[in-house]
Amino acid sequence: RAVDECLNILQSRLRLDLEPLLFPAAGQEDVAAEQLQRPSLALPALLTTQYAQAKLWQSWGVTPNAMIGHSMGEYTAAHLAGVFSLADALTLVELRGRLFETLPEGAMLSVPLPEAELLPLLPADLSIGVINGPRLCVASGPVASIEALQARLTGMEIDAARVRINVAAHSPMLEPILAEFGAFLRGITMRAPTIALVSNFSGKPISAAEATSPDYWVRHLRHT
Secondary structure (H helix, E strand, C coil): CHHHHHHHHHHHHHCCCCHHHHCCCCCCHHHHHHHCCCHHHHHHHHHHHHHHHHHHHHHCCCCCCEECCCCCHHHHHHHHCCCCCHHHHHHHHHHHHHHHCCCCCEEEEEECCCHHHHHHHCCCCCEEEEEEECCEEEEEEEHHHHHHHHHHHHHCCCCCEECCCCCCCCCHHHHHHHHHHHHHHHCCCCCCCCCEEECCCCCCECCHHHHCCHHHHHHHHHCC
């Protein structure tokens, strides 16, 4: 029911039919998987799946005291906490994906090093997009520079892995899309969260002022 709810919103609001991609006909699995590489399709499909998983847990009586969502997952957590309506959350991530598709190709590399050890290895056009743990970071930037960094790390016997995305998320390469993303956020209603959220941007509990600020969500898209 939760998946159907999202599919109906995407169909009515965006004329976007994800059902054949989420539930491909026999023999169409590879075609669907290839189409889901597009961020404008992958991100609403991902939010739909995350939302449905959460609703399933809630139907079993599991009520969260606090939530965290990784990067795009923070939109799902924010919806569940009452910040965005479901329709606005789905529209927001579809826009995020569509704007990603207007950018030059980028790349991300997961590196098992602390921030302080990775930073000196980065050229000027790469940045740390994500700090996933004390010894796990993600470098983000142009493809050629990411490939060169991976080769350098291999030479240092550090096993880094490419992230399956063709966008340099959380890096300066996103600058051209920030104005349009912020303009959409300023046109929707956001409410203070009713469930505690941990911010990906700060690593701390998100305040009501942050959760309802378009600027927060723009920084969340662009920065580490």
